[in-house]
Amino acid sequence: MGMSAASAGGIGRGGRGHRRRGRHHGLMSEINVTPMVDVMLVLLIIFMVAAPLLTVGVPIDLPETKAKPMNADTQPIMITIGATGEIHLQETEIPIDELVAKLQAISKTGYDERIFIRGDKATSYGAAMKVMGLIQDAGYKNIGLISLQEQDQ
Template identity: 80%
Template sequence: MGMSVSSGGSGRGGRGHRRRGRHHGLMSEINVTPFVDVMLVLLIIFMVAAPLLTVGVPIDLPETQAKPMNSETQPITVSVNQAGEIHLQETVIPLDEVVPKLEAIAKTGYEERIFIRGDKSADYGTVMKVMARISAAGYKNLGLVTLQEQDK
């Protein structure tokens, strides 16, 4: 009756579960996956929110075939709605206060870009009065805002 006796506890030469020559120390690498995930979520949030940050005065703009302008900075917007009210950004102001308010908020002085938005059913004379006052004050970079004409 032959019995065999092993010389170790696990059958691997008496060394247990250890492997020769390897030590498992602390991992000293930075895991950037959570950082990338957070940045992608923030990117999506800002892409969705950016169009909502435009001027909120409801204006029905006329359509033209003009090409869009390239813009690197946010211009000051003056709007004339259907009722003839004048809005500087989103604040209603009288015609006499347009130029003083522009001078107060224009960061680059008379070189500031100013967009004039006029509702297509607004009085043409009111839109031209606003534009004439701004131009007479010395502002050079004026633009009329329109929608791009759609092919029908």
């Protein structure tokens, strides 16, 4: 009357209590690229929205000329003269008496730094010449004026 453990409760290998597992699947070696594509599309949208905001942020109405665009390798220093005569160095409004000191502080190549002046159509010629005169008197020689290219009609 001795029962063995295998036949008594079905605990052993061939009994009813043994759960048969399904086939063991190997590790999945494929890369799911859907999350990466989603992230890349979100980044693309962010950069498309942010790119126009990276330009000089002082809104002015530039005059138009027939001059050809210049090829520029490095980013020049931008000075903007608004319609009411306010002066912006890059995007920061500054008084005209601080212009030369701030220019000297941010110039990386000294007096060889390229400086572009943007003036609104409504800016007086005298205001633009005053700014250019200050910059030239300080020793800067690469001064240019920015305008829009005229559209053929």
